[in-house]
Amino acid sequence: MNYTLDFTPVIEGLPSLLTACLGTFTLAICGMLLATVIGIGGVVLRQSKIAPLRWLVIVFVELIRNTPFLVQIFFIYFALPLTGIRLDPTPTAIIALGINGGAYAIEIIRGGVQSISKGQMEAGLALGLHKGQVFRLIILKPALRAIFPSLTSQFVLLTLTTSIASAISAYELTSVSQRIESDSFRSFEVYFTVTIFYLVISWLMMRLFALFSARYFAYPVK
Amino acid sequence: MNDIATTAGNTHPMISMTGVEKWYGAFQALKDINISVAKGEKIVLCGPSGSGKSTLIRCINHLETYQKGEIRVSGTVLGHQAKTIDAVRREVGMVFQQFNLFPHLTVLENCMLAPLRALKLSRQEAEGRARQLLERVKIAEQADKYPAQLSGGQQQRVAIARALCMRPQVMLFDEPTSALDPEMVKEVLDTMIGLAEEGMTMICVTHEMGFARQVADRVIFMASGAVVEEAPPAEFFSNPKHERTRKFLGEILGH
Numbered sequence: 023m024n025y026t027l028d029f030t031p032v033i034e035g036l037p038s039l040l041t042a043c044l045g046t047f048t049l050a051i052c053g054m055l056l057a058t059v060i061g062i063g064g065v066v067l068r069q070s071k072i073a074p075l076r077w078l079v080i081v082f083v084e085l086i087r088n089t090p091f092l093v094q095i096f097f098i099y100f101a102l103p104l105t106g107i108r109l110d111p112t113p114t115a116i117i118a119l120g121i122n123g124g125a126y127a128i129e130i131i132r133g134g135v136q137s138i139s140k141g142q143m144e145a146g147l148a149l150g151l152h153k154g155q156v157f158r159l160i161i162l163k164p165a166l167r168a169i170f171p172s173l174t175s176q177f178v179l180l181t182l183t184t185s186i187a188s189a190i191s192a193y194e195l196t197s198v199s200q201r202i203e204s205d206s207f208r209s210f211e212v213y214f215t216v217t218i219f220y221l222v223i224s225w226l227m228m229r230l231f232a233l234f235s236a237r238y239f240a241y242p243v244k
Numbered sequence: 245m246n247d248i249a250t251t252a253g254n255t256h257p258m259i260s261m262t263g264v265e266k267w268y269g270a271f272q273a274l275k276d277i278n279i280s281v282a283k284g285e286k287i288v289l290c291g292p293s294g295s296g297k298s299t300l301i302r303c304i305n306h307l308e309t310y311q312k313g314e315i316r317v318s319g320t321v322l323g324h325q326a327k328t329i330d331a332v333r334r335e336v337g338m339v340f341q342q343f344n345l346f347p348h349l350t351v352l353e354n355c356m357l358a359p360l361r362a363l364k365l366s367r368q369e370a371e372g373r374a375r376q377l378l379e380r381v382k383i384a385e386q387a388d389k390y391p392a393q394l395s396g397g398q399q400q401r402v403a404i405a406r407a408l409c410m411r412p413q414v415m416l417f418d419e420p421t422s423a424l425d426p427e428m429v430k431e432v433l434d435t436m437i438g439l440a441e442e443g444m445t446m447i448c449v450t451h452e453m454g455f456a457r458q459v460a461d462r463v464i465f466m467a468s469g470a471v472v473e474e475a476p477p478a479e480f481f482s483n484p485k486h487e488r489t490r491k492f493l494g495e496i497l498g499h
């Protein structure tokens with residue numbers, strides 16, 4: 023154990039590590055937004071009267087949840103160009119994160135919707151609202167509130183999963199730290215620092231969700 | 245135009261059910277129901293648990309489908325298309341046993357939602373209506389509270405106001421006081437009595453026989469999915485014709 027710690031390369035690389043955190047945030051936030059859209063849209067299609075649409079959602083969820091994220095992101099980055107769709111690493115990572123997170127979000131949000139009593143739906147319909155309006159205006163918010171803790175953990179996980187985007191050299195914290203590590207060979211110092219960074223990022227995300235929840239779900243329940 | 249058979253003259257009843265039959269799978273929940281309710285008439289529907297009272301009134305606004313017969317609401321045949329169903333639902337208010345207020349909306353927002361979204365009223369108009377009707381159910385000062393902050397009786401009065409905000413022609417009540425603590429039953433019944441006195445057409449599923457005596461034009465007694473007996477309250481209570489009715493009244497009035 024005559025390894026002497028030397029944080030100089032890390033300190034010199036600090037500005038680029040910090041800006042890389044912005045890259046991580048960008049991937050995470052955009053990925054979450056996309057995942058939310060897919061999650062809510064998927065729940066709507068999952069309840070559709072048209073059976074093939076329901077099957078489509080079931081197949082999508084099973085496909086995504088039972089394959090590795092790394093393979094999914096490689097598929098979009100390396101395999102899709104063969105069909106003429108060529109995307110840069112950052113959009114690729116956002117789409118992959120959105121799709122992956124979306125598949126989990128569908129199942130989570132669906133649980134929330136099912137937890138809302140049938141009486142809410144009936145009260146809306148009896149007032150002359152359409153099914154779509156009932157879902158949007160009456161069911162959705164209480165349903166999201168019911169599952170918000172699960173959605174938060176899923177999205178913190180999504181935030182950490184951004185590090186896998188380093189495999190296609192997307193601009194984010196892990197790929198930048200890899201570069202500093204391979205230039206300096208200071209593996210311990212670099213990954214120790216990055217670990218702390220990720221902890222802080224996770225914590226910030228949780229705070230963000232807690233703040234959102236406190237504002238958006240402020241109504242009292244029995 | 246065949247489906248919306250609203251024709252000249254106001255001679256048709258507000259609600260008419262002819263030969264309505266409903267099955268849940270192999271179980272028949274409604275058997276040959278024939279009921280006609282005139283404008284302004286108040287009906288109390290009673291009967292033992294499972295006799296089909298809820299099913300019957302839920303067919304009127306198509307929360308339940310039925311397999312045979314015809315239901316007309318102020319002359320409009322309640323077909324199975326979305327268009328006529330929506331039209332009828334806007335004319336028919338419903339109050340549920342469990343209130344079913346929307347927990348994430350304030351009392352005022354609960355009352356404004358459907359007028360804004362289904363009737364496309366302006367905010368100003370919808371709010372005016374909501375405040376006026378909250379006043380009428382004596383709960384105006386709670387307008388900015390959320391449902392969870394109100395007592396059961398208050399919640400049910402808000403639910404009545406919310407339904408009235410659509411200016412319905414008919415009000416359906418499905419055991420509106422059964423989920424309430426005894427001391428709150430009166431405030432809800434008084435609201436309903438007030439509504440009756442103003443001439444609202446009402447069908448109430450309830451076991452509040454005092455209410456039936458006071459406001460009902462007719463009491464309809466159901467058992468096993470069929471109408472057994474119908475009569476004005478005086479006659480219904482003093483001189484029930486059928487054995488089942490007598491048995492039911494005996495149980496409910498504690499004779």
Ligand SMILES: Nc1ncnc2c1ncn2[C@@H]1O[C@H](COP(=O)(O)OP(=O)(O)OP(=O)(O)O)[C@@H](O)[C@H]1O
Nearest residue numbers: 268269271273291292293294295296297298299300
């Ligand atoms: N969704 C359903 N599927 C199958 N059977 C049902 C369903 N809903 C109601 N039923 C049956 O239909 C019958 C009538 O039910 P309904 O709820 O109309 O009775 P009710 O007179 O309102 O009773 P209660 O006084 O308990 O409210 C009951 O036997 C009930 O079990």
Ligand SMILES: [Mg+2]
Nearest residue numbers: 297298299418
């Ligand atoms: Mg019932």
